Amino acid sequence: MKIPRSLPHGTALLHNPRLNKGTAFSEAERDALDLVGLLPEGVDTEENRLKRVVYQLGRKSTDIGRYIFLSSLYDNDTTLFYKLVMSDPAYFLPLVYTPTVGEACRNYGHILRRPRGLYLGINRRGQIRRILDNWDEQDVRFIVVTDGERILGLGDLGANGMGIPVGKLNLYTVCAGVPPHLTLPIVLDVGTNNAALLSDPLYLGLRQSRVRGAEYDAFLEEFVRAVEDAFPRCCIQFEDFANPTAIPLLARYRNQVCCFNDDIQGTAGVAVAGLLAASRITGRPMTEQRFLLLGAGSAGTGIASLLVKVLIEEGLSPEAAYERCWLYDINGLLTTERNDLMPFQRPFAHPHDRVADFAAAVEAVAPTAIIGVSATPKAFDQRVIEAMARLNERPIIFPYSNPTSHAECTAEEAYRWSDGRAIVASGSPFPPVRLGDRTLFPSQGNNVYVFPAIGLATYATEARLVTDEMFVTAARAVAAEVSETDIATGLIYPPISSIFEMSIKVAEAVARQIFATGLAQIPEPPDIAAFIAEKIWRPHYHNLI
Numbered sequence: 001m002k003i004p005r006s007l008p009h010g011t012a013l014l015h016n017p018r019l020n021k022g023t024a025f026s027e028a029e030r031d032a033l034d035l036v037g038l039l040p041e042g043v044d045t046e047e048n049r050l051k052r053v054v055y056q057l058g059r060k061s062t063d064i065g066r067y068i069f070l071s072s073l074y075d076n077d078t079t080l081f082y083k084l085v086m087s088d089p090a091y092f093l094p095l096v097y098t099p100t101v102g103e104a105c106r107n108y109g110h111i112l113r114r115p116r117g118l119y120l121g122i123n124r125r126g127q128i129r130r131i132l133d134n135w136d137e138q139d140v141r142f143i144v145v146t147d148g149e150r151i152l153g154l155g156d157l158g159a160n161g162m163g164i165p166v167g168k169l170n171l172y173t174v175c176a177g178v179p180p181h182l183t184l185p186i187v188l189d190v191g192t193n194n195a196a197l198l199s200d201p202l203y204l205g206l207r208q209s210r211v212r213g214a215e216y217d218a219f220l221e222e223f224v225r226a227v228e229d230a231f232p233r234c235c236i237q238f239e240d241f242a243n244p245t246a247i248p249l250l251a252r253y254r255n256q257v258c259c260f261n262d263d264i265q266g267t268a269g270v271a272v273a274g275l276l277a278a279s280r281i282t283g284r285p286m287t288e289q290r291f292l293l294l295g296a297g298s299a300g301t302g303i304a305s306l307l308v309k310v311l312i313e314e315g316l317s318p319e320a321a322y323e324r325c326w327l328y329d330i331n332g333l334l335t336t337e338r339n340d341l342m343p344f345q346r347p348f349a350h351p352h353d354r355v356a357d358f359a360a361a362v363e364a365v366a367p368t369a370i371i372g373v374s375a376t377p378k379a380f381d382q383r384v385i386e387a388m389a390r391l392n393e394r395p396i397i398f399p400y401s402n403p404t405s406h407a408e409c410t411a412e413e414a415y416r417w418s419d420g421r422a423i424v425a426s427g428s429p430f431p432p433v434r435l436g437d438r439t440l441f442p443s444q445g446n447n448v449y450v451f452p453a454i455g456l457a458t459y460a461t462e463a464r465l466v467t468d469e470m471f472v473t474a475a476r477a478v479a480a481e482v483s484e485t486d487i488a489t490g491l492i493y494p495p496i497s498s499i500f501e502m503s504i505k506v507a508e509a510v511a512r513q514i515f516a517t518g519l520a521q522i523p524e525p526p527d528i529a530a531f532i533a534e535k536i537w538r539p540h541y542h543n544l545i
Contacts, residue, residue: 007544010034017078018181021541024049032545046541049080050087057084063100068111070096074170075114078180082539085174090496093174093448097167099428102152102403108160109202116166117185119159122211122219129226140231141182141459144168145223147190149210149242150263153375153406156242158192159205164240168262168451176452176503177536178459184231188223190216216245224253233521235458235466237262237451243297247344258458260466262451264302267400269450269471269478270493271303271371272310274398274425274443276479277492281423282394284368287314289324289396292367294358294408295374296329296345299400303371304348309472322347326365329374332356333364359383362391369396372408376401380409385417393421400427400445411442425492443493450474453506460535461511461520469517470510477509478502508532 007013013033014020021029023044030036044052053073060066070092074081085092094100104111118135120128148161165185172178191208192198198207211219227234236259238249250261260266279286291307293300304325311321327334327348333355334341334348341349355361362370362384370388372380380399388395395418399408411430414422420435425445433440454474458466481494481502494502508528515524525531 007033011038014038017075019544020077021079021544022049022077024541026543029544046080046083049077050083053080053084063095064103064107064111066095067100067104068113071111072113075116079539079541082173082180085170086500086539088497089174089499093171093446093496093499094429096170096174097448098152098446099403101163101167102154102405105151105157105160105163106154108157108163109197109200109204112204117162117187119162119187119189119205120223121189121206122191122215123206125219125222128222129229132226132230135184137181137184138231139182140184140234142169142172142178142235142237142455143184143186143227143231144237144239145186145188146238146240147188147245148192148205148240149245151240152402154403156192156194156210158194158197158203158210159187159189160197160203161240162187168237168239171448172452172455173537174452175448175499176456176507177500177538178452178455179537182459188219190219220249224257224259228257233462235259235455235463237455239263241298246298247301247342255465258463258465260451260454261298261302262447264298265306265466265468265471266447266451266454267299267373268302268306269454269475270445270447271398271400272306272472272475273449273478274445274492275307275369275396276310276475277482277487278369278396278423278425280482280487281490281492282368282392282396285314287311287316287324289368290326290366291324292326292328292361292365292370294328294370294372294376294379295401296327296334296348297373299373300327300329300371301344301348303373306468306471306475309468310475313472323350326350326361326367328355328358328361333361359387362387366391368392369398371398371400373400374408375406376408377406378409380414382413382417385409385414385422389418389421395422397422398425398445400425402427404428404430411440414442415440423490423492441489441491443491444496445493446496448496448499449478449493449502450506453477453503454510456503456507456532456535457510457514460507460532461514462522463514463519464521465519467517467519470513473510473513474506477506481505504532504536 144165146161148158149156151157151161169183173180189205191206191210193210197203238261308321335352336349397414411424412433414424415433425443429444430442514520
């Protein structure tokens with residue numbers, strides 16, 4: 001942590017979450033920094049501070065109550081927040097991000113205590129560069145930004161979408177040690193078409209319909225250029241933009257500035273990692289798999305595009321690689337006969353008769369894996385799972401949609417309808433399933449396996465761009481961390497409990513590729529592992545005097 005040369009004193013120090021240590025300030029610090037009398041006489045250790053918040057958190061009866069408590073802890077003592085969450089990521093990640101963040105975003109205007117990040121309203125056109133100067137960190141390295149139009153599977157939540165950038169940036173630090181003071185969550189408030197929010201007296205966003213078209217594009221352009229100027233070493237992560245916006249936005253800027261879209265590329269990376277590991281269970285190489293995706297928007301086409309790259313790397317021709325990837329949307333199977341497809345969908349349209357029932361599409365395509373990114377709950381019904389189980393000895397079932405209420409099926413349904421033979425990974429966590437005399441353990445295909453590691457590598461190398469090849473490298477590195485013991489129990493991702501250690505290894509692999517492809521803006525060090533280790537932030541109190 002960088003300690004300011006001129007430290008605040010007294011109550012100003014206690015109100016600075018980055019520097020505050022509360023009852024852990026030493027006697028010498030209390031005397032030198034005008035804290036005497038402002039704190040109880042007892043001096044705490046870091047361990048006692050941690051025990052106290054664990055006790056307090058245990059008194060909360062709901063996950064949203066725990067989310068609010070953790071948010072307040074961050075606002076009071078950022079170091080203690082990260083020390084707590086990093087102590088047990090398997091328990092805390094579902095509280096600080098999915099699935100709890102979905103409920104938090106729905107109610108953000110009701111539960112907000114201290115605003116975090118920057119809110120850039122479209123009514124501030126022409127002022128964005130000046131507003132960025134209001135942020136107190138001059139070397140921001142990561143911005144996660146949303147316009148709030150497609151929050152998880154919940155739709156348009158407008159300015160309430162701030163919970164997503166806040167949560168994502170927490171994960172950069174928790175899972176990969178990216179310094180938290182170098183991150184900045186941003187909402188682009190362009191209005192909302194959510195009538196319930198517009199009539200809610202506690203909603204804090206612009207009370208107007210969502211702006212689109214040329215005015216919206218100009219606002220995004222102003223934002224990107226302002227970030228380039230204010231924070232020249234910053235990487236922008238676009239998050240939860242609606243499909244008609246997300247894909248053109250990434251296409252416009254991906255070769256101009258350091259940026260990526262986690263819904264497109266991060267989801268694709270974690271899906272590919274899971275499929276690589278699942279192929280070890282099925283005994284069939286990736287080139288012999290066939291994939292059917294439910295959802296042909298940014299996430300679905302992003303997964304399919306990355307799969308094509310992997311299949312080509314593994315020896316298939318481009319034509320054969322595309323033939324292995326099929327997509328299904330609200331109007332049915334993507335076929336060459338359809339005239340309603342967007343340009344980004346057309347590469348995945350194949351010659352075939354019209355199929356407007358997903359179970360029938362499974363029968364027609366005969367996939368080895370189905371991946372759900374549709375936000376359509378229960379779309380993987382009994383007919384679908386039973387068809388997959390009839391076609392495959394070990395069917396691969398990925399109900400990826402978030403939050404849990406929007407999952408295409410539950411883990412229990414996938415196991416029960418496949419007689420326990422399914423290889424299951426979901427977007428939100430599901431508990432172990434008891435089936436007969438067996439306990440089955442579903443995996444969670446969370447983007448957290450990929451984007452924090454790419455973030456750490458990008459931060460360390462000061463990469464000029466983020467490429468799809470970096471996500472392929474990350475996916476292969478994640479899959480390589482799945483042990484034979486994990487595979488034997490049906491798990492296809494490393495344990496979340498070891499996410500920090502895994503992310504460091506993945507970051508090393510991605511950093512090597514960044515240097516090899518000439519995208520780094522610093523010289524390549526002789527020891528990549530040691531170089532990455534030096535960049536990692538860890539949550540410990542520092543002596544302030």
